[in-house]
Each structure stands twice: as C-alpha cells, then as structure tokens.
Amino acid sequence: MKPHYFEQDVADPDDFLLQMCKQQGYVPKGCLLGGIVVMSETQAGRSPCWGCEGPREKCGGKPKKAVP
Numbered sequence: 001m002k003p004h005y006f007e008q009d010v011a012d013p014d015d016f017l018l019q020m021c022k023q024q025g026y027v028p029k030g031c032l033l034g035g036i037v038v039m040s041e042t043q044a045g046r047s048p049c050w051g052c053e054g055p056r057e058k059c060g061g062k063p064k065k066a067v068p
Contacts, residue, residue, distance in 0.1 A: 005032040006054050021048075030059040 005011040010030075011018050017035025021027050026042050032054045041048040049062035056063070 001034055001036050003034045003037055004054060005034070008032065009058065028060045031061060032059050 001015060001017075002012065005015075011032055011034075013019075015035045017039050018027075018031065018033070019035070021035060021038045021042065022029055022031060027033065027038055027048050031038065031048070033048055033052055038048045041051070047062060047065075050065040052059075052061060052064065054061065
C-alpha cells in the first residue's frame with residue numbers, strides 16, 4: 001500500500017481501504033491519499049483532508065487545516 005498517489009491522476013484500483021472510504025463519503029471520489037492514511041485519520045476523528053499535502057485541483061478535497 002502507498003501512503004499517497006499524488007504523482008498519479010487516480011489512485012490504484014486495488015487500494016480497497018481507500019475505495020471503501022470514498023464510498024462511505026469520508027473523502028471525495030478523487031482522493032489521492034492512501035487508504036491506510038485515510039482510515040487512520042478517520043478513526044482518530046479527523047478529516048483526512050485537513051493534513052493532506054495533495055493537489056486539491058486533482059482530488060477536490062476540503063481545504064488544508066491546522067491539525068491539533
């Protein structure tokens with residue numbers, strides 16, 4: 001598993017954790033974070049977008065935010 005897919009246009013289709021998080025609405029359909037990162041942030045009660053360094057123009061994610 002990869003921590004992110006920022007150098008790609010789309011995430012790897014075999015990242016099942018990421019696909020599940022997209023389907024459940026935790027991240028936008030274009031998210032390029034790795035599924036393990038998304039799950040970790042979600043389980044900690046944080047939006048994965050808040051600390052993401054990814055390209056918003058590709059993913060359509062929420063703005064970056066200072067994470068406590």
